[in-house]
Amino acid sequence: MVEAKIIVKHKxxxxxxxxxxxxxxxxxxxxxxxxxxxxxxxxxxxxxxxxSVLTLGVLQNHEIQLNAEGPDEQKAVESLRELVLxxxxxxx
Amino acid sequence: MEEIxxxxxxxxxxxxxxxAYCFVPAKLSIPVRTRESAEQEMTRFGPALGRAKRExxxxxxxxxxxxxxxxxxxxxxxxxxxEDPTLAEKVREAVDAGQIIEQAVVTATNGLAAMLEAMADPxxxxxxxxVKDVGARVLRILLGLPDLTLGNLKEPSIVIxxxxxxxxxxxxxPDLTLGxxxxxxxxxxxxxxxxxTLGIPAIVALGEDLIRRVPTGTQLVLDGExxxxxxxxxxxxxxxxxRTRDEREIHRMQIRAHASEPAHTSxxxxxxxxxxIGDAASARDALANGAEGVGLLRTxxxxxxxxxxxxxxxQLGIYEEIFKVIGQRPLxxxxxxxxxxxxxxxxxxxxxxxxxxxxxxxxxxxxxxDLFKTxxxxxxxxxxxxxxxxxxxxxxxLDELRRARHLVDEVKVELSHEKLxxxxxxxxxxxxxxxxxxxxxxxxxxxxxFFSLGTNDLTQYTLAVDRGNATVSALYQPLHPSVLRLIxxxxxxxxxxxKWVGMCGELAGMAKAIPILxxxxxxxxxxxxxxxxxxxxxxxxxxxxxxxxxxxxxxGLKTAxxxxxxxxxxxxxx
Numbered sequence: 001m002v003e004a005k006i007i008v009k010h011k012x013x014x015x016x017x018x019x020x021x022x023x024x025x026x027x028x029x030x031x032x033x034x035x036x037x038x039x040x041x042x043x044x045x046x047x048x049x050x051x052s053v054l055t056l057g058v059l060q061n062h063e064i065q066l067n068a069e070g071p072d073e074q075k076a077v078e079s080l081r082e083l084v085l086x087x088x089x090x091x092x
Numbered sequence: 093m094e095e096i097x098x099x100x101x102x103x104x105x106x107x108x109x110x111x112a113y114c115f116v117p118a119k120l121s122i123p124v125r126t127r128e129s130a131e132q133e134m135t136r137f138g139p140a141l142g143r144a145k146r147e148x149x150x151x152x153x154x155x156x157x158x159x160x161x162x163x164x165x166x167x168x169x170x171x172x173x174x175e176d177p178t179l180a181e182k183v184r185e186a187v188d189a190g191q192i193i194e195q196a197v198v199t200a201t202n203g204l205a206a207m208l209e210a211m212a213d214p215x216x217x218x219x220x221x222x223v224k225d226v227g228a229r230v231l232r233i234l235l236g237l238p239d240l241t242l243g244n245l246k247e248p249s250i251v252i253x254x255x256x257x258x259x260x261x262x263x264x265x266p267d268l269t270l271g272x273x274x275x276x277x278x279x280x281x282x283x284x285x286x287x288x289t290l291g292i293p294a295i296v297a298l299g300e301d302l303i304r305r306v307p308t309g310t311q312l313v314l315d316g317e318x319x320x321x322x323x324x325x326x327x328x329x330x331x332x333x334x335r336t337r338d339e340r341e342i343h344r345m346q347i348r349a350h351a352s353e354p355a356h357t358s359x360x361x362x363x364x365x366x367x368x369i370g371d372a373a374s375a376r377d378a379l380a381n382g383a384e385g386v387g388l389l390r391t392x393x394x395x396x397x398x399x400x401x402x403x404x405x406x407q408l409g410i411y412e413e414i415f416k417v418i419g420q421r422p423l424x425x426x427x428x429x430x431x432x433x434x435x436x437x438x439x440x441x442x443x444x445x446x447x448x449x450x451x452x453x454x455x456x457x458x459x460x461x462d463l464f465k466t467x468x469x470x471x472x473x474x475x476x477x478x479x480x481x482x483x484x485x486x487x488x489x490l491d492e493l494r495r496a497r498h499l500v501d502e503v504k505v506e507l508s509h510e511k512l513x514x515x516x517x518x519x520x521x522x523x524x525x526x527x528x529x530x531x532x533x534x535x536x537x538x539x540x541x542f543f544s545l546g547t548n549d550l551t552q553y554t555l556a557v558d559r560g561n562a563t564v565s566a567l568y569q570p571l572h573p574s575v576l577r578l579i580x581x582x583x584x585x586x587x588x589x590x591k592w593v594g595m596c597g598e599l600a601g602m603a604k605a606i607p608i609l610x611x612x613x614x615x616x617x618x619x620x621x622x623x624x625x626x627x628x629x630x631x632x633x634x635x636x637x638x639x640x641x642x643x644x645x646x647x648g649l650k651t652a653x654x655x656x657x658x659x660x661x662x663x664x665x666x
Contacts, residue, residue, distance in 0.1 A: 051178050
């Protein structure tokens with residue numbers, strides 16, 4: 001199992017396009033991936049489910065925790081981490 | 093055809109004149125049939141999903157071509173929802189629980205929508221409409237019905253519909269849509285919000301038989317300001333509204349042009365008009381609309397939706413950002429104003445029968461001095477170089493105020509020991525929102541530098557009406573004689589002791605109340621930024637003598653209805 005904690009810097013948080021990009025990236029992997037919002041109370045949810053990710057209510061500067069388990073767990077967490085750290089590929 | 097007029101809820105300003113276009117997608121109802129085996133039911137789900145995805149792809153492509161990729165993104169979001177494994181899981185659960193597939197799709201999407209609706213952030217909550225929309229699409233396909241879109245509109249028309257979903261409105265062409273009217277909905281429904289965003293006049297909640305009464309092609313006049321819809325409008329009505337439309341357009345341009353100038357009554361008394369804000373974005377909006385200061389900075393957002401109370405440093409940064417936008421204009425910060433109706437997770441709240449009469453606002457601050465002192469420290473530190481004032485919410489007697497002030501002094505001593513820079517001469521005032529405070533303004537003047545009337549709570553507490561309770565909300569009348577008397581008394585008692593009085597409740601921005609408040613001598617009006625241009629315009633039209641007469645007359649009336657009618661007449665004759 002691979003774990004990572006990241007702060008979401010994007011101004012809308014995990015909503016709209018960033019949420020979509022996050023889920024699309026997660027869906028490329030076969031590992032089970034969960035994401036949890038550490039800034040709010042709540043349980044980890046399936047990172048491949050857009051609806052579940054939205055219910056986390058991740059806003060700008062919230063910290064999230066990723067967990068992946070499966071054959072490509074290392075690669076999955078790395079890709080998602082990179083996506084978030086690169087501000088979902090947006091320049092701002 | 094005889095002209096008839098219908099009344100709905102005015103949802104988006106403006107006048108529209110043109111033919112009706114009835115948008116009536118087929119009614120979706122869940123069929124009554126025997127459930128097959130779970131596997132059998134589920135075999136229909138996959139193909140329906142596939143079909144839905146193809147429809148969304150087509151909608152996406154045509155909208156992207158017509159208006160742009162950004163507008164079309166909504167359909168991509170819908171596609172992702174269709175592919176969501178959680179949706180499939182919930183559908184399967186419902187089928188396993190004995191439902192037929194059509195029912196299961198509705199159960200699953202409604203359940204997911206409810207989870208989103210419950211979220212505090214409106215941005216996330218708004219996604220609920222999308223989930224329901226996706227559910228309706230799949231159900232429609234399962235029922236074998238065709239897709240109907242607003243993209244078929246050929247000439248400029250007023251759209252008539254039961255209600256509009258996000259996918260309906262996404263296919264709507266703003267150039268051809270003069271306005272829209274819906275049978276259902278409310279001020280915060282998806283279609284109403286969209287209408288305001290696009291600046292299209294709209295009326296909602298016109299009643300269930302609207303579509304039956306207004307066939308396509310009927311001549312309509314829609315007044316988005318009053319919520320009136322004229323069906324089969326006569327030539328006379330059409331001409332009259334064309335004139336009104338032109339006049340209003342000129343009026344709007346005029347008041348906007350003067351929004352940034354200070355407000356004086358026509359005989360020259362200067363009245364301060366400020367804004368109620370909650371963050372740096374609304375602060376910028378306030379200045380753009382001509383706010384001369386901030387009569388209320390809400391700080392609750394710092395505390396809600398957090399797992400732990402905000403640190404001094406994080407608050408400091410947020411206050412500094414907002415103060416910087418407002419610059420040298422006066423700004424009033426209200427300290428923590430939360431209660432058991434919206435408890436933050438880190439504060440253990442007792443089970444309360446009545447949170448509005450419970451542990452809230454200043455009562456929490458005085459019990460949890462750790463939280464309160466952290467906030468006071470952050471405000472005083474951020475206030476260096478700015479015109480900041482501090483205000484306590486829900487004070488009801490002098491002891492509370494003295495204790496709160498004492499804590500301000502304590503914090504100042506601590507800050508100077510720690511050699512941290514802070515603003516030393518910050519005026520400290522209170523909200524007048526309990527009847528107890530209004531009655532005791534002379535006594536409270538001993539320890540308050542200023543007063544600000546919070547009329548939303550003052551009305552609620554004076555009339556003993558919970559305005560969130562639909563059964564009694566009609567009894568919530570801010571122009572009630574009892575409320576006006578408390579306002580009058582507050583201003584008189586405070587002025588007699590040389591203290592100024594502002595107002596940051598909704599009443600301060602209400603046209604019907606402004607002449608009365610001006611006549612009673614209110615010193616500062618603070619309101620939603622968008623209401624400022626119109627409020628300043630109204631203040632400039634009145635002179636003090638005239639306003640005093642209006643106030644005297646209104647306070648002599650016996651019921652809220654009488655006052656309301658009188659003020660409507662008064663405004664017409666200005």
